[in-house]
Amino acid sequence: MRYVKVLLLAILFFLALVFFFQNQNALSQNLVLTLNLFFLPPMASIPLPFYFMVVAAFFVGAVLALGFLVWDKVNLSARLMKSKWRVSSLEREVEKLRKQLGAETSRSSFLRKTQGCPTDAGKQSGESKSAASSALPEDVLAPDPDKA
Numbered sequence: 771m772r773y774v775k776v777l778l779l780a781i782l783f784f785l786a787l788v789f790f791f792q793n794q795n796a797l798s799q800n801l802v803l804t805l806n807l808f809f810l811p812p813m814a815s816i817p818l819p820f821y822f823m824v825v826a827a828f829f830v831g832a833v834l835a836l837g838f839l840v841w842d843k844v845n846l847s848a849r850l851m852k853s854k855w856r857v858s859s860l861e862r863e864v865e866k867l868r869k870q871l872g873a874e875t876s877r878s879s880f881l882r883k884t885q886g887c888p889t890d891a892g893k894q895s896g897e898s899k900s901a902a903s904s905a906l907p908e909d910v911l912a913p914d915p916d917k918a
Contacts, residue, residue, distance in 0.1 A: 790821060796820070797819065797820045797821035797824065798819055798820070798821065799819070799820050800817035800818065800819060800820075801817065801818055801819070801820050801823060802814055802815055802816075802817050802818075803815040803818070
């Protein structure tokens with residue numbers, strides 16, 4: 771892709787040179803720029819060749835395009851940094867919630883194991899044990915002291 775860009779730039783430069791050489795008489799004519807504002811006296815430039823105006827306009831356009839590209843790059847870099855910061859913040863929050871969920875899950879599984887009565891557990895078959903454990907609510911965090 772880089773070679774294609776260089777090739778296109780070389781072709782553009784060659785065509786510009788051909789244009790200037792073929793139109794030397796027309797481009798060599800002097801041009802005077804004037805500025806007439808209502809509240810200022812009229813101003814006029816020194817006589818300048820027309821090709822100078824063409825080259826100056828090209829240069830000003832290139833500088834403006836470069837300025838817009840730099841502005842866009844700075845803006846996108848700032849947005850990228852902000853997005854990366856947001857992603858890292860959300861990743862930290864996910865890890866925090868995973869740790870919290872893991873602690874609650876291990877605590878609730880411990881409480882489910884300790885809430886079952888050992889005498890009843892011996893009488894129940896394997897199927898009834900799984901049905902009894904699934905009947906317990908998932909959000910049990912601690913045994914109720916009033917029922918004990």
